[in-house]
Amino acid sequence: MDINQYMNELGQRARAASRAMAKADTAARNKALLQIAAAIRRDAADLRAANEQDLAQARQNGLDAAMLDRLTLSQKAIDTMAEGLEQIAALADPIGEISNMKYRPSGIQVGQMRVPLGVIGIIYEARPNVTVDAAGLCIKSGNATILRGGSEAIHCNQALAKLVQEGLAAAGLPADAVQIVETTDRAAVGALITMPEYVDVIVPRGGKSLIERLMKESRVPMIKHLDGICHVYIDDSADLAKAVPIAFNAKCHRYGTCNTMETLLVSRALAASVLPRLAPLYQGEKVELRADEEARAILAGYPYLAAASEEDWHTEYLAPILAVKVVEGLDEAMDHISTYSSKHTDSIVTEDYSRAMRFLREVDSASVMVNASTRFADGFEYGLGAEIGISNDKLHARGPVGLEGLTSVKYVVLGHGEVRR
Structure with a gap:
């Protein structure tokens, strides 16, 4: 031919x-x-x-x-x-x-x-x-x-x-x-x-x-979009009844999709409360956690735990691997997202209206969410019927x-x- x-x-x-x-x-x-x-x-x-x-x-x-x-x-x-x-x-x-x-x-x-x-x-x-x-x-x-x-x-x-x-x-x-x-x-x-x-x-x-x-x-x-390096940030004002299922679903609903969470950011004030609740759920799915030093100290004893490297913050795993980082608060979380996000989808879990609005305004991604799993970044879920793709460009089309x-x-x-x- x-x-x-x-x-x-x-x-x-x-x-x-x-x-x-x-x-x-x-x-x-x-x-x-x-x-x-x-x-x-x-x-x-x-x-x-x-x-x-x-x-x-x-x-x-x-x-x-x-x-x-x-x-x-x-x-x-x-x-x-x-x-x-x-x-x-x-x-x-x-x-x-x-x-x-x-x-x-x-x-x-x-x-x-x-x-x-x-x-x-x-x-x-x-x-x-x-x-x-x-x-x-x-x-x-x-x-x-x-x-x-x-x-x-x-x-x-x-x-x-x-x-x-x-x-x-x-x-x-x-x-x-x-x-x-x-x-x-x-x-x-x-x-x-x-x-x-x-x-x-x-x-x-x-x-x-x-x-x-x-x-x-x-x-x-x-x-087009190149990567799906999506973040969930659990704020210190988050409701754990929302935060835990969101952080689990965003990673474990499906691994091989571009709207799957690849990095979990947790506020220092809440880390010792939320990470031990998430650990058994991730362990049940054999999710490897690549965590910073502070998160590793909290997760000591977790069977699939490794030290996060600089490369992990840049990586779209498409696999049961999750990068985890403890941050001081909203500003540090948004700084991390600005540095490492692929501008696809990022989510905050918070009960603080002002912080939620700041996150929506300041995070420069195609989809920005409050109190929802990143897995919703999808044309079908957005009511578009379907999607032809997801764009993180800024000209012509953006998002699903x-x-x-x-x-x-x-x-x-x-x-x-x-x-x-």
């Missing part, structure tokens, strides 16, 4: 489909989403069988636990995919919405119309649910998309792509609106990120090495990227025969 020729053909078809999607009415796009959701529920057993093929190969290839977790498509995950599509269908259609319409002294009216981005290239690794989430959001927002999933999920991604295209056809929309790259050749990624004539935006969802490569090589703008993040605006002018003088 000539990869460049193949990718150029995908790009040409996607560009043509993007014009059809941009003018498709809301009813057609919603019908496609509901048809896809129904097909996913109908073929759940086939999807699990395809996923099991991928999992068997992944185990044979020695993929780590975090990658296997991302790759697994459970019945719950299948139900969530279908529910996500139905939620997207129920959302208001942003396309064509005109806002900020104002009269100018010349007599013209000037406003902004929300429009699709065009063609979105999405590159992801062992997350078959991304195939559906991304397709659904792109369909609803009037975009075409080219999906390049990882080789470890190829069977499941192909099965899902067929259902997506079945739903598009049932709604009278072009099948080329959602295309999956059929080759696992890594050269396809290099081609996709260097086709600005066909692709308007790249959304990478994968490991740090993938995103670092794309940042160096892409000629197409990207919506849903429908609005996949659109732009153009200025529209309504005149009555005015000419500029």
Whole structure:
């Protein structure tokens, strides 16, 4: 296969489909989403069988636990995919919405119309649910998309792509609106990120090495985040009945996700009370605690305890490992977050309103939380229906990227025969 020729053909078809999607009415796009959701529920057993093929190969290839977790498509995950599509269908259609319409002294009216981005290239690794989430959001927002999933999920991604295209056809929309790259050749990624004539935006969802490569090589703008080094800070005014389950859930709900807590910060005044309560919970999950000297003294006797190094504060583990640090108070906690956070998600547990508001204002992350687990930093949980990714950039889109993040605006002018003088 000539990869460049193949990718150029995908790009040409996607560009043509993007014009059809941009003018498709809301009813057609919603019908496609509901048809896809129904097909996913109908073929759940086939999807699990395809996923099991991928999992068997992944185990044979020695993929780590975090990658296997991302790759697994459970019945719950299948139900969530279908529910996500139905939620997207129920959302208001942003396309064509005109806002900020104002009269100018010349007599013209000037406003902004929300429009699709065009063609979105999405590159992801062992997350078959991304195939559906991304397709659904792109369909609803009037975009075409080219999906390049990882080789470890190829069977499941192909099965899902067929259902997506079945739903598009049932709604009278072009099948080329959602295309999956059929080759696992890594050269396809290099081609996709260097086709600005066909692709308007790249959304990478994968490991740090993938995103670092794309940042160096892409000629197409990207919506992305590099790391998910998320913090929970337990303030000295925290309610322990909230702090303990939040700190446990943020780490142990799932290890292999970008919104999982990787560093726990604890106020010195509360450390001796809260860390002994957390220790048995973490021990039950065999979580290794890499702690500073003060935290180690409190946690003496904990079986999975190690001294934290400078590198630990910089690390996204994606594993049952947690960095722990005792801090003087809010200012030191925010200084630590400013130094080491990847600007993804950070949370404070406190009953002090003023400190909560300071944390919200001063912590410069895409999601900032009060008295909640970082695991809520997710498009589905935020009511976006699904997410195409999470951005910690500051231009265009930030945080979980849903429908609005996949659109732009153009200025529209309504005149009555005015000419500029």
